[in-house]
Amino acid sequence: MSVVERYPDRFQIATLAAGTNTELALEQAVRWKPRVLSLEREQDAAMLRAKLRGLGLPEIEIVAGAAGTVKVATHPEVDFVVSAIVGVAGLEATYEAVRAGKSVGLANKECLVVAGELITAEARRQGKPLLPIDSEHNAIHQCLRGGRMDTNKDNNDDDRVNEVDRIWLTASGGPFLHTPKAEFASITVQQALNHPTWKMGKRITIDSATLMNKGFEVIEACRLFNVPPERVQVIVHPQSTIHSMVEFVDGSILAQISVTDMRLPILYALTYPERIRSDLRFSIGDLRHLDFCPPDMSKFPCLALAYEAAGKGGTKTIALNAADEVAVAAFLEEQIGFEDIPRIIEEVMAATPARQLESIQKVLALDTEARLLAKEVVKERRRKGSPIRAIS
Amino acid sequence: MSVVERYPDRFQIATLAAGTNTELALEQAVRWKPRVLSLEREQDAAMLRAKLRGLGLPEIEIVAGAAGTVKVATHPEVDFVVSAIVGVAGLEATYEAVRAGKSVGLANKECLVVAGELITAEARRQGKPLLPIDSEHNAIHQCLRGGRMDTNKDNNDDDRVNEVDRIWLTASGGPFLHTPKAEFASITVQQALNHPTWKMGKRITIDSATLMNKGFEVIEACRLFNVPPERVQVIVHPQSTIHSMVEFVDGSILAQISVTDMRLPILYALTYPERIRSDLRFSIGDLRHLDFCPPDMSKFPCLALAYEAAGKGGTKTIALNAADEVAVAAFLEEQIGFEDIPRIIEEVMAATPARQLESIQKVLALDTEARLLAKEVVKERRRKGSPIRAIS
Numbered sequence: 001m002s003v004v005e006r007y008p009d010r011f012q013i014a015t016l017a018a019g020t021n022t023e024l025a026l027e028q029a030v031r032w033k034p035r036v037l038s039l040e041r042e043q044d045a046a047m048l049r050a051k052l053r054g055l056g057l058p059e060i061e062i063v064a065g066a067a068g069t070v071k072v073a074t075h076p077e078v079d080f081v082v083s084a085i086v087g088v089a090g091l092e093a094t095y096e097a098v099r100a101g102k103s104v105g106l107a108n109k110e111c112l113v114v115a116g117e118l119i120t121a122e123a124r125r126q127g128k129p130l131l132p133i134d135s136e137h138n139a140i141h142q143c144l145r146g147g148r149m150d151t152n153k154d155n156n157d158d159d160r161v162n163e164v165d166r167i168w169l170t171a172s173g174g175p176f177l178h179t180p181k182a183e184f185a186s187i188t189v190q191q192a193l194n195h196p197t198w199k200m201g202k203r204i205t206i207d208s209a210t211l212m213n214k215g216f217e218v219i220e221a222c223r224l225f226n227v228p229p230e231r232v233q234v235i236v237h238p239q240s241t242i243h244s245m246v247e248f249v250d251g252s253i254l255a256q257i258s259v260t261d262m263r264l265p266i267l268y269a270l271t272y273p274e275r276i277r278s279d280l281r282f283s284i285g286d287l288r289h290l291d292f293c294p295p296d297m298s299k300f301p302c303l304a305l306a307y308e309a310a311g312k313g314g315t316k317t318i319a320l321n322a323a324d325e326v327a328v329a330a331f332l333e334e335q336i337g338f339e340d341i342p343r344i345i346e347e348v349m350a351a352t353p354a355r356q357l358e359s360i361q362k363v364l365a366l367d368t369e370a371r372l373l374a375k376e377v378v379k380e381r382r383r384k385g386s387p388i389r390a391i392s
Numbered sequence: 393m394s395v396v397e398r399y400p401d402r403f404q405i406a407t408l409a410a411g412t413n414t415e416l417a418l419e420q421a422v423r424w425k426p427r428v429l430s431l432e433r434e435q436d437a438a439m440l441r442a443k444l445r446g447l448g449l450p451e452i453e454i455v456a457g458a459a460g461t462v463k464v465a466t467h468p469e470v471d472f473v474v475s476a477i478v479g480v481a482g483l484e485a486t487y488e489a490v491r492a493g494k495s496v497g498l499a500n501k502e503c504l505v506v507a508g509e510l511i512t513a514e515a516r517r518q519g520k521p522l523l524p525i526d527s528e529h530n531a532i533h534q535c536l537r538g539g540r541m542d543t544n545k546d547n548n549d550d551d552r553v554n555e556v557d558r559i560w561l562t563a564s565g566g567p568f569l570h571t572p573k574a575e576f577a578s579i580t581v582q583q584a585l586n587h588p589t590w591k592m593g594k595r596i597t598i599d600s601a602t603l604m605n606k607g608f609e610v611i612e613a614c615r616l617f618n619v620p621p622e623r624v625q626v627i628v629h630p631q632s633t634i635h636s637m638v639e640f641v642d643g644s645i646l647a648q649i650s651v652t653d654m655r656l657p658i659l660y661a662l663t664y665p666e667r668i669r670s671d672l673r674f675s676i677g678d679l680r681h682l683d684f685c686p687p688d689m690s691k692f693p694c695l696a697l698a699y700e701a702a703g704k705g706g707t708k709t710i711a712l713n714a715a716d717e718v719a720v721a722a723f724l725e726e727q728i729g730f731e732d733i734p735r736i737i738e739e740v741m742a743a744t745p746a747r748q749l750e751s752i753q754k755v756l757a758l759d760t761e762a763r764l765l766a767k768e769v770v771k772e773r774r775r776k777g778s779p780i781r782a783i784s
Contacts, residue, residue, distance in 0.1 A: 142538050142644055142646060143538070143646065145537050145538045145539075146534050146535070146537045146538060146646070147537075147667050148665070148666065148667070163666070163667040165669075168676065235676060242647075245649070247674075248667050249667055249668065249669040249670070250656065250659055250660060250663075250667040250668060250669065250670045250672070251650055251651065251656055251670050251671075251672035251673050251674060252534060252648060252649075252650045252656065252660065252667070253648065253649040253650060253674055254534060254535065254538070254646055254647070254648055254649075255634075255646070255647045255648075255649055256644060256645065256646055256647075257637070257644075257645040257646075257647055258643055258644045258645060259643065264642065264643055264644065267642055268642060268644065271642075273540070274540065274555070275539050275540070275555040275640050275641055275642040275644070276641065276642060277557075277641040277642065278641070278642045278643050279643075280642070280643035281643050282639075282643060282645055284560065284627060284684060285684070285685075287682065287684045288682065288683050288684060289680075289681055289682070289683075290679065290680065290681070290682045291680050291681075292676060292677070292679045292680060293677075
């Protein structure tokens with residue numbers, strides 16, 4: 001919103017998806033006067049319709065539910081869709097936006113993690129860009145401009161098609177970067193929620209502590225840029241000054257540096273292939289003491305599991321994401337220990353046969369199945385061992 | 393040569409300029425069997441002709457002098473010319489290569505410093521690239537691919553044409569980065585020749601100590617990328633890991649990192665716009681403790697003089713380069729002190745009226761004039777004060 005506000009001549013809000021926050025929905029309907037606005041529940045939609053009629057704004061169409069979100073994402077007056085609904089809820093609308101030939105900016109992580117193959121294949125078919133709205137993938141997108149890469153081609157080992165050797169995905173390392181492995185079994189919820197750098201939601205904070213969040217980003221990079229997981233390397237860089245890097249076949253590396261502010265990738269995505277002036281300036285004086293080290297996979301098995309899922313693809317990434325969400329919730333409720341998170345995910349992944357994805361509906365069905373299975377595994381584990389303490 | 397050797401299917405040596413080293417010229421004539429090879433002196437050429445006839449290679453044409461170098465640079469079978477002759481000697485051949493529609497790789501610094509306006513204007517007219525073969529400008533060239541920039545347009549303040557906000561030219565800082573200004577007057581030749589990072593020729597080592605070398609690079613960047621000097625900022629970065637950076641109007645910065653090996657920019661220039669695989673790998677483990685600070689213009693007035701010359705252009709950059717060469721020679725012979733170098737250059741620049749460049753012949757004539765003037769200024773200064781000690 002603040003990006004659109006800053007450049008009123010350039011962007012207009014045509015439609016909006018507002019979830020359950022009816023107060024904010026009303027405010028934004030009055031502010032932006034969109035053609036269509038969607039809410040999650042029909043009763044909220046009815047109330048908002050009445051209020052807008054009272055304010056003399058009956059022309060704003062208020063819709064509800066999943067069908068409403070799809071309507072918002074595929075409206076004929078929309079050129080660019082920002083997909084930012086958290087979780088698998090945004091999946092269908094994002095896929096339909098791509099299918100309707102919209103340019104899509106992806107702020108939602110799950111879209112690429114659980115249905116990346118379907119969404120990127122459709123975007124290629126449409127010849128429309130999928131633009132990442134998160135600092136790492138946006139940085140990679142920028143660095144990739146330094147060399148040729150045909151993301152439509154699968155033969156990633158042919159240098160004539162793809163001049164990219166490796167993608168270096170930087171990771172802050174999370175709060176347990178320097179914690180000895182022996183202490184991992186006794187990590188408490190409070191310790192894990194105490195992220196040193198960013199303030200975020202609870203699930204993503206735990207995912208940052210286990211490096212699963214970086215694992216999801218590996219999968220996203222594989223899908224978005226059509227590269228196999230062995231060409232995506234995670235590198236721990238606690239200062240998070242360099243948002244990611246690309247190494248080309250000739251040995252040159254391009255790195256992207258900027259302030260850490262989501263408005264920058266949003267602006268980049270909205271204006272691509274152009275760049276427009278902003279006041280989001282990085283102070284070059286902050287460029288000092290950059291540290292880098294490889295991640296310790298034995299301390300962070302979630303990252304290894306994500307690499308495995310990235311390679312196998314399809315149903316495996318659905319199992320990974322669903323099991324992680326369930327396991328993290330169980331950890332937050334102190335039902336399982338920190339080291340149980342990867343164990344539960346591993347078990348759910350092993351029990352999920354590797355298959356290709358057929359449709360978004362199938363993805364959603366498999367996601368539900370994997371969650372149920374993960375909850376069973378959590379229960380089983382609680383029967384076998386007590387929480388917090390190590391079990392292996 | 394080693395780059396061409398590594399990719400025999402891709403590159404061939406069509407012609408060669410060999411200077412005065414007849415032994416190496418013979419060896420390379422036999423190894424590469426060029427169509428034409430030039431030497432500086434006619435007597436050396438005659439000798440080489442005889443030797444090659446004796447070896448059964450009479451078809452290699454041996455030429456001499458400035459006309460010979462031009463023949464080598466403009467031969468119809470040549471696609472790409474590497475301009476690496478040191479000093480103004482390479483000027484005419486480089487200009488003629490551009491005029492003949494060749495793609496030119498620039499390893500010679502003087503070409504852009506003293507005749508940049510003429511050479512780049514001609515390259516634009518021909519629609520052929522001028523590719524920098526030095527780590528800083530090559531890095532900038534790579535980073536610039538991350539945004540749009542029309543180097544043919546002069547209106548650099550129009551973001552719609554040029555998305556580049558600033559070029560960050562990194563500098564090692566030279567041996568006197570941490571030396572207090574008060575000690576500059578007593579810097580000896582030996583101290584100045586003791587460069588901490590690179591082993592180079594004497595003039596360039598002194599130019600690195602005064603930061604004049606970086607000043608020349610500012611001028612080169614202005615000419616090559618058609619940007620005013622205020623958009624080129626020098627930043628001291630002692631580790632020289634990042635070879636340079638480009639900051640775009642949206643606030644994103646792209647930085648180039650690679651091993652410091654001239655084969656990389658040569659390969660880049662030869663294959664541009666493609667990249668081909670090399671084994672010149674940067675070890676990501678070396679990416680640590682990068683320091684940056686602004687240059688101290690009061691300690692390094694040569695850098696300020698170069699900025700002035702870059703802005704005024706034309707005859708001023710000729711005066712800058714010629715006076716620097718003369719002043720550095722005088723310093724090396726202990727005729728003047730370290731702090732006299734910028735004073736002499738300033739005096740010669742002030743005495744040179746600012747005019748646009750008309751032709752390469754005019755550039756060469758002005759270069760000779762400026763050198764004579766600089767020698768006079770050195771003599772004058774020696775009369776007024778004793779060497780080494782401060783004079784001001």
